[in-house]
Every structure is written in C-alpha cells, then in structure tokens.
Amino acid sequence: MKKYTTKKIRNQALFELLTKHMKESSLETIGNCGSYISFFADETLKKKKVNKSNFCNNRFCPMCSWRQSKKDALKISILLKYIQEEFKYEFIFLTLTAPNVGGSALGDEIKKYNNSFKKLMQLKQVKKISKGYVRKLEVTYNQERDDYHPHFHVMISVTKSYFKNKDYIKKKQWLELWQQCMNDSSITQVDVKKMDTSNEKAIAEIAKYGAKDADYLQSQEVFDVFYAALKGKQLITYSGVFKDALKLFKAGELDKYKELDLTEYIYLLEYNWMGKSYSLDEKRLLTEEELKQVNKQLIEELEVE
Incomplete structure (x- = not known):
C-alpha cells in the first residue's frame, strides 16, 4: 500500500490547492478519492488488484493520474x-523541445507547440515517412529558475525500409524542421531514435502524466x-494507423495481444483511509x-x- 499511501497524501495536498478553483461538491469528490479501496490479493498479500474504490478521476489527482498512466x-x-504484426511497421521516438518559458507564457507556448506540430507533420518530407503517430504533451517545472518546460514525446510509425532509404530524416534535419x-x-536540440518496442521505459514516456505531481504541488502559485x-x-493524441488501431482496441478486437494475469487471487482486502495511512479493516477469502x-x-x- 506504500504507493497508494503516497498518492493519497499528495491528493490531500491537491485538495488544498484546488479550493480556489472548484465548487464545494467537486472538491468533496476529490478530497474523498481513494478513501476506500478494496483489492483482490494473492496468498502472499503482495500482489493486489483493485476491485472497488471511490476514485475521483480528476486529471490533477496524483492517485488517478497515476492509475490512468498505467492503463495508457x-x-x-x-x-x-x-x-508491428499487422503492417510490419517500425517506430521512431521523437522528443521535441524549446527553451523554457515563464508561468505567464506557458498557455500560449503550449498553443504554439500544438500549431507547430501540425505544421511539422504536414511537411512533405515528414508526411512521406509517417504512417501515424501518438503524441504526448508533458510539462515540467524548474524550481531554481522558476520556469516551465513544455515538450512533446512522439512515437511515429514508419516502414521497415525507412531506416535505409533516401527518405530517412537525420537528427540534424529534425532539428531544422x-x-x-x-x-x-534558439532551439538547440531535439532527440530522435529508433524505438525498441520491448522497451517499457519508452512506452512509459508517452503514457505517464502530463505533469509530475512533485512539480505542480510545490506551491499555490x-x-x-x-x-x-x-x-x-x-x-495525448492519436493519428493515422495509431488512431485506427485505437478504435479496434476500444472495441475489444485487440484483446488477443493482451497477456493473461497468472496470479491466483484468493483474498479480498478492504482498506480505509485514516488521515495519514490506510487501515486494513477486512480480510476474507473470496467466494466461489x-x-x-x-x-x-x-x-x-x-x-x-
């Protein structure tokens, strides 16, 4: 429960920061998030799977954004x-950045990023090689300089031949584009590399939160x-072959690519939040x-x- 405890404590910090932004009814839902969680657990009680809870599903909730990132x-x-199996495509992992900006400029900078990315994907040389992409916006905060760093993580699907043909775009060219x-x-760098689809770290870069709670919970300002x-x-946005595949995923047509959970769950555990930690209030064997x-x-x- 260590991870859930950490996220619940941060959820309480979020509640305080949201009081100026939300109505009391919405605040109550967020404040109560994760106050009750029941899990299915294996014999050792180490492997747990959420059964029921009162999660709030707010974008800024540390608990819910973490849970959503795992699903993503x-x-x-x-x-x-x-x-990869259906089209034999490969993938490149592209990170697009620009110099940090002050807080008052962040909103406009994100709009600029969005418009600039659309232009980038419509350029002849990029449009020619891209079969689709998934793009994630992330914003980090630099406490020392008190500025913000929006950036894009992008997975682009390409043909296998892309890496050896004349349409290949070098890192220097990506920067210029x-x-x-x-x-x-003044932009001095971008990062691009061929993606290893077994690399869960790269997948996590796309799936993780748009902003780290450790950043945005630092102060009210x-x-x-x-x-x-x-x-x-x-x-997060999907385009081309990724957008088409997402429709199939939502329809359950890609379930064959999911793995079976081999854990044998035998217990039901019920936890309640007691202000600073969770209390295990019930433990029983599962019914048939x-x-x-x-x-x-x-x-x-x-x-x-």
Whole structure:
C-alpha cells in the first residue's frame, strides 16, 4: 500500500490547492478519492488488484493520474504490437523541445507547440515517412529558475525500409524542421531514435502524466500556472494507423495481444483511509463466484513509476 499511501497524501495536498478553483461538491469528490479501496490479493498479500474504490478521476489527482498512466501504458503497448504484426511497421521516438518559458507564457507556448506540430507533420518530407503517430504533451517545472518546460514525446510509425532509404530524416534535419515550424532558431536540440518496442521505459514516456505531481504541488502559485495551462487540454493524441488501431482496441478486437494475469487471487482486502495511512479493516477469502470473476483475466494495466 506504500504507493497508494503516497498518492493519497499528495491528493490531500491537491485538495488544498484546488479550493480556489472548484465548487464545494467537486472538491468533496476529490478530497474523498481513494478513501476506500478494496483489492483482490494473492496468498502472499503482495500482489493486489483493485476491485472497488471511490476514485475521483480528476486529471490533477496524483492517485488517478497515476492509475490512468498505467492503463495508457498497456493500451499503447498493445497498439504497438498490433501495428508491428499487422503492417510490419517500425517506430521512431521523437522528443521535441524549446527553451523554457515563464508561468505567464506557458498557455500560449503550449498553443504554439500544438500549431507547430501540425505544421511539422504536414511537411512533405515528414508526411512521406509517417504512417501515424501518438503524441504526448508533458510539462515540467524548474524550481531554481522558476520556469516551465513544455515538450512533446512522439512515437511515429514508419516502414521497415525507412531506416535505409533516401527518405530517412537525420537528427540534424529534425532539428531544422522543428526550428522552422516553431519559427525559433534558439532551439538547440531535439532527440530522435529508433524505438525498441520491448522497451517499457519508452512506452512509459508517452503514457505517464502530463505533469509530475512533485512539480505542480510545490506551491499555490506553481499549481495555478499548471491548472490554467493544462485544464481541458488534450494531453495525448492519436493519428493515422495509431488512431485506427485505437478504435479496434476500444472495441475489444485487440484483446488477443493482451497477456493473461497468472496470479491466483484468493483474498479480498478492504482498506480505509485514516488521515495519514490506510487501515486494513477486512480480510476474507473470496467466494466461489469472486474466484471465477477475478482469476484468469486479461491484464489491463502496466506498471508506471
């Protein structure tokens, strides 16, 4: 329960920072998030799977954004497997950055990023090689300089021949194209590399939160900047072959790419939040019906730190 405890404590910090932004009814839902969680557990009690809870599903909630990132990681890994098997495509991992900006400029900078990325993907040489992409916006905060760093993590599907043909785009060219689209020659770097689809770290880069709670919970002032810039924004987008694959995923047509959870769950554990930690208030063996319900099911999430 260590991870859940940490996230619940941060959820309480979020509650305080949100009081100026939300109505009391919405605040109550967020404040109560994760106050009750029941898990299915194996014989050792080390492997647990959430059964029920009162999660709030707020974008800024440390508990819920962490849980969503685990589901997104599984989703993206399945899309990669399907696209690679069905179309024999490979993937490149592209990170697009620009110099940091102050808090008052963050919202406009994100809009600039979005518009510039659209331009980039419409350029003849990029459009020619891209079969689709998944793109994630992430914003980090530099406490020493008191500025913000929005950036894009992008997975682009390409043909196998891309890496050996004349259409191959070198790192230097990606930088020049991004400078051109951003109309900013002060950009000094981008990062691009061929992606190993078995590399869960790369998948986690796309799936993880749009902002780290350790960043936006530092102060009211910092939180207000993140809140204004990210509230209502679409943080992750799918295009081309990724968008088509996502429709199949949602329809359950890619379940064959999911792995079976081989854990044998035998207990039901019920935890309640006691202000500073969780209390285990009930532990019982699963009923026959519950055993059938939870065991030998497909895995629905991957671990993300």
